[in-house]
Amino acid sequence: MAPKTRPTYSVIAKTAGVSEATVSRVLNQDESVHPDRAKRVLEAVEKLGYKKNRVASALASGRTGLIAVVIDDDLSVFADPFYGTVTSGVSRVLMENGLQTVLMVSPVGSLEGSVAHYLESGEVDGAIFFALHSDVLVNKLKKQGLPLVITGTPHSTSDVAFVDTDNFGGAYTATKHLISQGCKKVAIITGDIGTTAAKQRLDGYLQVYRETGHVPAKGLICEGDYSFETGKALTEKLLATHPDVDGIFACNDLMAMGAITVLQDRGISVPEQVRVIGFDDSMIAQTSRPALSSIRQDVVALGEAAGSLMIAQLNGEDFEPVILPTELVLRGSA
């Protein structure tokens, strides 16, 4: 239990017979130290089982080696594997660069929340945002010079680095596919319309209609929130107003499953009578029956891209927004 006091530079320096400055140089791969001295230091480090105190190091250097991953939502969203997966991608890239990931899941809301305080307290070298509902905090932090990456497209145009999935394209492809399969009346169940991703998916859907010269009938556009229950509820409402609907594009797999559940409960067969396409190509899409056709986004790649963008910024390199392609994965439901 005794919090054994760990050795410090002072001890290393003494055992190696050099100054603390030299110890620091060796431990930070400063090439200018004579190999012999460096060797002595390394031996002392080895012998004493020395581990650098990162906190002290951070204070002196101004670099903490921590990057915050901020998910602007309450913790329940973590039930959706999306965030876990994307975070894992981020984490991998950061680790390769000697950085650690600090996870924060909390509604960002105001400029005064605990997230805001934390990010401004100098404890992180940068922050990566997900599911951002507002840009105010981001803009403030940006002004303070904190390296930032946004996953998803920012609401306002600014010069913040961001990476996103091609939401528009994915939605376009899904909708187009439904129509090419003969669907005459395609509905959309959107995600949380407060996010840019949901808006872009809706745009992709509308674009298809636009090209056909039609306008989707009122009621075909159902505003959802990415949850299973909402998927069910909206589908029931949809069937009430448009019993002749023959295609549904749900903006995530969970809602798509909600739709399928309701359809099957009513004896409406999928895909014979109504075709359904989801978004995410999650595990659920693969395990469901019929297996769900879905727009795949490479979630790990998304996280990795976000991580890389952060690294680039920290190195002062140039960077461009990254938009990752999507792919339609056809299974039984459409």
Add this chain to the structure above:
Amino acid sequence: MAPKTRPTYSVIAKTAGVSEATVSRVLNQDESVHPDRAKRVLEAVEKLGYKKNRVASALASGRTGLIAVVIDDDLSVFADPFYGTVTSGVSRVLMENGLQTVLMVSPVGSLEGSVAHYLESGEVDGAIFFALHSDVLVNKLKKQGLPLVITGTPHSTSDVAFVDTDNFGGAYTATKHLISQGCKKVAIITGDIGTTAAKQRLDGYLQVYRETGHVPAKGLICEGDYSFETGKALTEKLLATHPDVDGIFACNDLMAMGAITVLQDRGISVPEQVRVIGFDDSMIAQTSRPALSSIRQDVVALGEAAGSLMIAQLNGEDFEPVILPTELVLRGSA
């Protein structure tokens, strides 16, 4: 971009007309400061938009306010909502106590990996482990006096705090239920048998057999790894050796779904011919058709319990291992 230099104690002290020591006292709720002076300090803080530098604070006080959540596996496990959910529970409790969560997902393996280095570098006040495959690092850290919590039962008996789900009881209940429904030949598809949780679930299953005086036929115990694909593969193998199996207890929902998929593909109806029960009661259990009966574990509560145990340790309070109950949720599959 200009990394605007933030105010320090020195500035606050000057504007408030007090010493830095007093500033520190006020900002750390030391009661012994005269209300008038305290007010002056607070006003200065407010006026200057001061945010405490946590790194400096950590160095001086020896407390970083960070708790590591270590998941001993590669990042792919994050596709399983379990970890995200449990982490969110941990995070909530910690935040309420002014602590932040540092997430590390990496095979812990040796004592020399980056996780080990990080935990020994003094950057965290404590660590919470998940899916631990080995106890060596834990024991080492324990010796160094780092507060630790293990989620899941430790392999070796030691005095490390842990919280766990009643795996044994859950498995027992599931198996018992299958038999009470008339199943004569119940198979189990286990999880990664390297974890104690998987072993305990297997034990619960075996206990039911033991009580009936029988021994499960060879081949009824299928060693899995929690993945959908493995669930499918093992079920096929199972059907080959035991075509008359009439009950399957899968140690997670994903594998249960794999089993159901294979069964249905062969025209074997669930639950009429084979009853299936999963474990976790995840989203998949609710969305599948037939909906999957499953053993629910309160994952968020698990995380919260782990967080609370950590807090208790940090406060030097006593603590007991926590075992959370499970519940059988009956749906269509059994």
Add this chain to the structure above:
DNA sequence: TAAGCCTGTGAAAGCGGTTTCTTAGGGCGT
């Protein structure tokens, strides 16, 4: 051979808080 340059190294000044040690008063007892 003297002046000018590197180069490797040590001394020391931070980084921005926390905490111990000290001291100046104020209240109280006799």
Add this chain to the structure above:
DNA sequence: ACGCCCTAAGAAACCGCTTTCACAGGCTTA
């Protein structure tokens, strides 16, 4: 009134590492 104890608040040491600055000594150049 005098001495003692207690309290509020400042001075300064310190946490452990980084980084600037200065310096000695060896080399080059004229």
